[in-house]
Amino acid sequence: MIAEAPLDSSLLAWLGAIILLVGETVALLALRNLAALIAVSTVAEIGYLLLAVGVGGATGDTGAWMHLGYQAVMRGLMVFTAWWLIRRTGSASLDALTGSGRRMPIASTLFGFALFSVMGLSPFKGSYSKFLILYAALEGGHWLLAAAGTLASIIAAFYYLRVIQRVCLEPPLEPRELNAEPWWLAFPIAPLAALTVVMSLWPEPFLRLAAEGAGALDLGRVPEFESPWSLLVLVPYVGGFALYIVGLHTRLMRELNAVLLAGLTLVLAVVGNGLDPASHLFAVLFAGIGFLVVLYSWGYMAHEGHGNRYTFFLFLMIGSMLGLATAHEFGNFYVFWELMTWTSYFLVIHEQTPKALRAGFIYFVMCAGGAYVMNFGILLTHAQVGSFEFAHIAAEAGNIDPAAGMVIALCFLVGFAVKAGFVPLHAWLPLAHPEAPSSISAPLSGILTKAGIFGLVKVLFVIFGATQLARFAQSGVDVGTLITVLGCLTLIYGEVMALLQKELKRMLAYSTLAQIGEIAAILGLGSSLATTASLLHVTNHAVMKTLLFFAAGAFILQSGRRQIADLAGLGRRMPFTAGCYALATVAIMGLPPFSGFVSKFLMITAAAADGRVDVAALILVGSVIAAFYYLRIVRLLFFHPYEGPLVEEAPLTMRVAIGTLAALIVAGGIAPQLQLDAVAAVGNMVAAAGSLPPVELPNLTLIWPAATLIATLGALVVWLVGKNSVVVAGRLAITVVAASFVAVLLQADRYDSLSFAFALLVSGVGTLNMAYATGYMAHGHAQARFYAAFTLMMAGLMGMAGSHDFFNFFAFWELMSSWALYVALVHEETNDARREAFKYFIFNTVGASFMFLGIAMFGTGAGSFEFKAVALAAPEMSTPWFGGALVLVFIGMLMKAAMLPVRIDYQMHPATAPTPVSGYISAVLLKSGPYGVLKLFALFGGATLLNRLGVIQGMPAVMDAVAIIGGVTVLYAGAMAVVQNGIKRLLIYSTVCQLGYITMALALGTTLGVAGGLMHFVNHMMVKDLLFLCAGAIMVASHAKTLDELGGLGRKMPITFAIFLFAGLSLAGIPPLNGFSSKWLIYQASFQSGHYVLGIFALIGSLFTLAAVLKFAHAAFMGAPGQAAEHAEEAPAIMLVPMMLLTAGCFVVGMMPGVLLVPIAAIQQQLGLTPIAATWMGPLPGTGGWHPGVLSVLLLVLGSVSWLYLRLGRAGAPIIRSPIHLCGVGTLSPAVANTGALNLYESADAAIRGALHAKYDTGYDPDEPSDHVEANPA
């Protein structure tokens, strides 16, 4: 028949399609009147029949018959129930009918049931016949007709759901008197309802009947739409019904059994009989998160109504998702997909507020629309391949027509993208999350969006495979690229929008968008490593985001606070929940040692491995934005005071759920192997499907040197002990750091010489500073937290030194410079401290991002992150790749050392930090930058390899650039230090200046340069630490923050003054002190290597240092005593002893530079440089052979002779002390007579300020009270 009159039947089908589309559109417009709507939509349905008949064929005709029958029954039910409602309400207007659910629950429920059935939404099988019709159209090649049918379904879904919401769910607009019940209507309604149920549950007999009516005997051609459900699905489904019944009697039993059932489901998922790795992975993920949601809901929903309904839909949703994950053919896949949407819809609108209903409406319509599009793709696949079986499709995928294949891929993409929330199909996501109960927002973000990702992986990359996708891509659109592009868009959109949010859950929702974007951007790359990486992040994000929403829910439940700004100080009231929230925050920012770091590392690596540095860079940019909004909340929770009514911790079940997730995050960071194996199996499936090489995972396990382990665990113990006794915690902290020093010594063979020396200095100076800190902080708040953070920073530094591969190096780098550092910096919890610490944290994140990218490029270029492997492979890497990586890593390291004098005030560590840590950062921590530069330089065989990157005057250009950056920084920071008035700001600028020396010298790369750099490295470590410790002693004694408040402290604190002057002059490079020796080497090295200008910068930099140091010394210690000096006292012994030990160290180095130079020569030997000629007692090597020790001895001799002269006039008489000469004016107060720091060096000061645009900025807000009020007993 079709062959005879193709035109006629085609015309008929098109007529049907037009009636359908016009009809549905008119019905949509008639939304205000229910009667009209039903009438028009019924007419539209005739279009479907015409379409089916017109398309014809066995399937078409069967579909037409079946549709007729199904619609007759279901539509009948709809018409009669609507009639009932309209009759009783007395009006057909939708406004009047709104709220019928409250007035006439049974009739409304039946009406809703009828509408869902007519819509054909699974599990209501009205769709069954529609599928047949669409399938028939596709089978006959009438794609446009099928598309028109799909479009019509989407339009219909829109108005049906609107009606359902208005009539069944929303509250009435106005109170209304109901008319009498039209009893006679029950006679048609009851049998129709029963018939609808039967038809939905057992469609086969009706199919057979329809086929017979159509005269089609060949049922084999009609697709098999479903297969039996597995036990894994049946347990939660049957359980959902059972719990509903149990819940009618007792809530406790319902909750208990719910947890047991969810646990059972989880066990079944873990056992996962016969599942492929992808299905197994997602089944475990869905069941696992589902279990925790059930547990959490016990507490969270305790005071909410409709617990039964909630539990019912929750279990159905879990079951649907498990069904989805374990489906092996598209029939079930689609059924569960729709069930998932439908059940989660009811959970989203659970609270039934207008906003929730609106959000739910958009959620449902978008997902249903996406599902219809996906359905189109499914049917098209069947039309091409003749089966819904995944295995069969995978085998036959090669026979799919490329154009059809592309359409199929795009249809699937749309369906999955809506669920996953890709921009521009994301609109539901930020609406639904805040409105759903938090126990639902969590799985919404955690697993429902992941269902979309699961679909992409399973259908596109496993079933079709990369090879077929590439073949489809020839028809125009490459789905993989499209996914990556959409992912990138989603990522940036999500991050930026999250940054703008004021409500916690909305922010988290947008962050989900961003994270999904990251996942998609990587997934779209299509390689097996990319799949593995993105799936690892899928699992990690599921855990992290679920925790975040759980915690957000706990905040809302306990305190009612939803706005971010209202969260201030809540961490003090709900320490456990907020602590876990902070942990998840740190993890989701991608910081070690937590799971998010591992997956982020793998994702960046995967992007770099595919050569997509742009994608990797975009993800890193996103992370920086994320750092802003995530850290903001942690800061609010913990570092702001709490105001408001008493708030208690969340109920136990919620805390157990949150705690479990937190434990998973930690486990995922420290021991990621289990997770990695699971996702790598999926990656290998993708590889097998796409004929790609199998996944080669880099080693992502953290290797803890003993010293780091001791310090990390020690930090934890110190923190815990601190809850009982801060004194014990302080002593323990000193012991821990000292123990890690010993551990470094005992494990000497795991470090190279350079790292060994660095690790020793880190822990050695760390012990002194920790001892000092216990004195400095003695009367401060939250001491144990500070000690713990401080110890953890050292753990990171030592781990970095003990690392043998870039992964560990970077992980410990991040541990050292991210959150532990932040906690230490923000310690004072003043506005200044919060602002400055935040700024520094962000800055560090930016710096680390550069390094991250560079390291990923090294690792992927070499195929391994091992230092040795990278060094070996370096000559084979392409020059732009290697050079780019090197530059990126160097930028990261230079930023750490606060080089790059663009905005040094942003790069510098904040003055507001407690002084022991401030000193430690200046003296030790920032040295990690130069240390890294040198380590890389040596790793890549010094100049020989770096030569490839272009040579200027015999020096490799990259190292030259680093040296110049260092040199410019010396001048800039040196000059800035001169004009500072903040006590610590002056020292910090001076630190940057000295780091410039070190960086410059090391970057020269010559024997003398490296020796000078390393010697200055150590000298500055001791000297600058001393200066900070002196400053700390001053601050404790005087409570001052700026130099102007001080004066005349020298007589009150003679030891501190002496140490300061010694250290300061040494830093300024006055011979023969130790600081001069190292600087002399640097001058010599610069001039010898032909860097005259740099040498001059270095010489002038010393002058600035001198000016800064003398200014400090004058303002603080000398001159007329200021008010602050009145009650000042010398620092206690616990602070003085570390200072004296450091001074002794300086003195020894000053007299015998060999003490440092001999080990330095050994280090140089190991680095592959010509070692400097040094002996223990010998002179300073270099051109001359100058010996500072000889000079010192000569000065001592001359000094003692001159001292005799000085004593001549005294002849035993005491020194006469008289008032200072003030030209006869005796009434000047000391304050007036004093020349403060602000008034020093006027013309020079003005010139520097003018040239550098320096502001009068002390680093403190003048209106803030002193930071050190707590730190002082008086």
Place this chain on the structure above:
Amino acid sequence: MTELAYPLAVMLFPGGLFAIALGLALKGADRRLAARLQGRVGPPLMQPFYDLVKLARKRTMAPDIAALPVFLGAPLVGAISMMLGAAMVPIPGVYAPDPILGDLLVLLYLLAVPAVVLMVAGSASGSPFGAIGFSREMALMLAYEGPLVLVVAAVALRTGSFSLADIVAYQQAHGSFLFDPVMWPALAAFIAFYPANLGIVPFDIPEAETEVLEGPLLEYSGPALGLFKLMSALKAVVVLSLGIALFFPLAPEGLPGLVAHLAKLLVLMLLGVTVVRVSMGRMRIDQAFFFFLKWPLVLSVLSLAAVALA
């Protein structure tokens, strides 16, 4: 060179006693000539020696708010640093310093010590005049040290060494820099530098008697003041000898060399110090500061560029 050579160089000749005697004698000559130029009779040539003895016999005084160890330590450190410094400058044809004492870079920083101790002294005295002196000294130093460093670098670049002995040897082989046009900008910059370093008019701003009552020195008396006087005299020897070594070191061997050196020093002292200081007025600190950032800096940059290009 024997083991004893450098201790002797520091204690006796050309540092130590010899330098003290030389410095004081030069000071005497300077004062005498200055008096004559101003139409006065002037003190005897030996007056600086008498002053030193006189000051040694006085009792030590210190302000009650001074940081005493620093207040008294400062002149001591200043004086001995210059005694040592005197042993680090060569006397062409007569004496070449042992490298163990240090090269030009060490000397450069040792030369900063007198300024540093003056600043510290002024600051430690607790006197506002001392503080002003300190502030001015530092400002001045920030201005003049840059050109000096550039000059030193230019000379080192020209000779390829930071060893003063090598610099002298280079000029003996290639001719004095005084007659080398490439080095003239450097010479000019050096000429601008040394009056500031020696603290004479027009750059005696930190110690200006008429403004800040000798600034850092105001509170000093007795032996401590004596040590400062000694430091000042020694510094003149070191700075002027350095100038000779850098720019005009040509001299015969042995005793005639020594005589030539002393003659050069005397001429420089009288022409370069005395005449300058009696014929000029004092600048203000801001004038001096910007003066150094203008001409000497430009000249010294020019000199480095000239040497680098030559």
